[in-house]
Amino acid sequence: MDIENKAQKFWEEGYLVIAGFFDKDLMDRLNKNILDHFGMDPHWEHTDEFINKSATEVVPWFPYQEDYYDGFKEVDEDHNFKELTGEILGEGWSDLYCMAMFSKEATKGQAWHQDCPPENPQQFNLNRLVYTHDIIAENGGGTIVFPGSHKMGTLTPGDPDADIPGQVVLYPKKGTLVILHGHTWHRVLPVKSKYRVSTNFRAIPENTPEDITDIAVYRNMRYKFSTREVLEER
Numbered sequence: 001m002d003i004e005n006k007a008q009k010f011w012e013e014g015y016l017v018i019a020g021f022f023d024k025d026l027m028d029r030l031n032k033n034i035l036d037h038f039g040m041d042p043h044w045e046h047t048d049e050f051i052n053k054s055a056t057e058v059v060p061w062f063p064y065q066e067d068y069y070d071g072f073k074e075v076d077e078d079h080n081f082k083e084l085t086g087e088i089l090g091e092g093w094s095d096l097y098c099m100a101m102f103s104k105e106a107t108k109g110q111a112w113h114q115d116c117p118p119e120n121p122q123q124f125n126l127n128r129l130v131y132t133h134d135i136i137a138e139n140g141g142g143t144i145v146f147p148g149s150h151k152m153g154t155l156t157p158g159d160p161d162a163d164i165p166g167q168v169v170l171y172p173k174k175g176t177l178v179i180l181h182g183h184t185w186h187r188v189l190p191v192k193s194k195y196r197v198s199t200n201f202r203a204i205p206e207n208t209p210e211d212i213t214d215i216a217v218y219r220n221m222r223y224k225f226s227t228r229e230v231l232e233e234r
């Protein structure tokens with residue numbers, strides 16, 4: 001893998017897609033572990049206010065907080081995964097947390113957001129999204145990105161999940177790695193299949209606070225997860 005070229009492309013576009021990055025057997029095992037945890041109808045973790053206002057219907061799971069590592073650690077410890085992360089973030093980067101995300105059938109997906117405020121370009125998280133099953137157009141659940149938006153400042157205010165001309169829709173297959181800058185504008189299309197799962201192995205550059213993703217930016221608000229409050233209406 002030409003890691004230098006890939007990192008350069010990431011910095012130009014604000015995202016990177018690499019199909020077939022992870023072994024399919026590992027993905028099958030991980031997908032099964034994730035489904036065993038969630039079942040098909042997990043309880044919502046977020047408040048009703050957040051779910052309604054953010055148009056985001058996803059249930060998170062932080063397996064390492066429960067000392068659950070089976071399948072996740074193999075991803076984290078993959079040599080190419082670490083090399084590519086280091087090439088993008090530079091020396092001194094670290095893992096932030098691992099978060100599996102589950103969306104139920106006939107739910108909204110996720111509205112446009114930035115994972116952290118973009119005012120300081122040096123302060124950001126890196127999303128390393130791993131797909132353990134195929135996301136295909138007829139099932140919905142595509143991941144949408146706005147190329148170059150990691151350098152465009154704050155997500156424009158507006159309809160939380162309307163199309164923005166120039167957006168790119170991704171349908172990552174099993175084993176695909178999608179790397180997304182935390183300032184890149186992104187969202188997830190409504191889910192029509194029985195379920196949708198993705199796992200985010202978030203990382204940060206050196207000198208980044210560990211609570212960098214506590215405040216997210218949506219087109220209609222800034223939201224602080226730790227206190228469950230809307231900080232700003234937009």
Ligand SMILES: O=C(O)CCC(=O)C(=O)O
Pocket residue numbers: 101110115127129142143186187188198200
């Ligand atoms: O699941 C995806 O494809 C995107 C997840 C996402 O938007 C996020 O982790 O911030």
